[in-house]
Amino acid sequence: MGGAELFHVAAAALIDADGRVLVQQRPPGKPMAGLWEFPGGKIEPGETPEGALIRELAEELGIGVEAACLAPAAFASEPLGEKHLLLLLYVCRKWSGTAEPRHAAALKWVRPVELHRLEMPPADKPLIGLLDALV
Template sequence: MRGDQRGLPVVKLTLVVACALVDADNRVLVAQRPEGKALAGLWEFPGGKMEPGERPEETLIRELAEELGITVKEACLAPLTFASHGYETFHLLMPLWVCRRWDGMVQRKEHQALKWVRAGKLRELDMPPADAPLIPPLIDLLGP
């Protein structure tokens, strides 16, 4: 690993944006990561990596259309919290937005499965370690 001017290791920072889609029953959508990808089989919030020149909200709008076939307007995205987690080869920074309004029906396009769960049940799912700090603010917002 390279060092910076002070001799500290340089860590690759990866910015991934995520969205907690909330339905009329106050349930949150989670998606199961597909086979062949890192952390395959784990449950996650929809979203993805930012492309160069993209704003986080633009990334979410693009990713939600690609992954779920829905159209989201930027005004319907509300920032809630973020996670900062060190993996072995990179550091992940993941802001989480909440969205309660979208156009279209949620469809499984890239994931193994989708399911709607109560915020209080998210801890029962096998999720990536970076997602853990996102759960308490969702419980505070939506209730158990």
């Protein structure tokens, strides 16, 4: 097997009371700018996926999430240039604060079925069907 370095990312499908999921738009100047993605980010050395996600959601959206409210849902495995992306998706239905786009170009609440119409990174696409089944 090839020795591509694994790039671990934790992301959240935040689901509101109406069963809609939050996606954010990647800002200009970033790789894959303009694409819609689940909020989250890189798992730093020494961090758990849940710990990374709690930190990223606070930084990116200004919301507070507890580890107990993060339910592992799905994962994606996707080549990403020289590295290999392993994306861990959690479902979260409870948080404190109101999500705001601190690092994203925009936020959007959509029904899972509507995700198919959005331009999303390759790793996020296989998660849509799984998410649709869960919600």
